[in-house]
Amino acid sequence: MPRNEKSGPRATGNRSSTHQGTNDTLTVQRATDERHAVEQMELPTRYPLARVSLYEPHAGRRTWWFAYRCPVCSYGHRGELRRATDEESAKAAVQGVRRARCGPRVWLAVGKTYRGAAAGSEVAA
Numbered sequence: 465m466p467r468n469e470k471s472g473p474r475a476t477g478n479r480s481s482t483h484q485g486t487n488d489t490l491t492v493q494r495a496t497d498e499r500h501a502v503e504q505m506e507l508p509t510r511y512p513l514a515r516v517s518l519y520e521p522h523a524g525r526r527t528w529w530f531a532y533r534c535p536v537c538s539y540g541h542r543g544e545l546r547r548a549t550d551e552e553s554a555k556a557a558v559q560g561v562r563r564a565r566c567g568p569r570v571w572l573a574v575g576k577t578y579r580g581a582a583a584g585s586e587v588a589a
């Protein structure tokens with residue numbers, strides 16, 4: 465019986481280990497923590513409080529507007545904030561004592577802001 469013993473050290477081609485740098489992925493997380501916290505303000509008790517919904521203008525439009533259910537007449541009122549340029553200024557413009565459409569003054573406080581669906585809402589000014 466022929467035995468064939470193959471015993472020979474074969475040098476396997478050693479690849480020089482390529483420099484695979486550890487790519488440190490830097491994940492940047494923007495903490496856009498928008499809280500709709502209505503600040504605890506001193507409410508003038510003589511005016512009924514109305515919670516206002518604020519609406520962002522459509523892309524290309526500029527006018528913010530708001531709507532609320534009137535605490536006086538129980539109907540819905542709405543208004544425009546022509547001077548507002550962003551959410552902050554719109555909030556600042558609508559908050560406070562206003563004359564309701566039906567006559568008496570009401571205290572408006574922004575409850576929720578409805579924004580458009582545009583991701584990031586980065587509008588080129």
Ligand SMILES: [Zn+2]
Nearest residue numbers: 534537564566
């Ligand atoms: Zn009213």
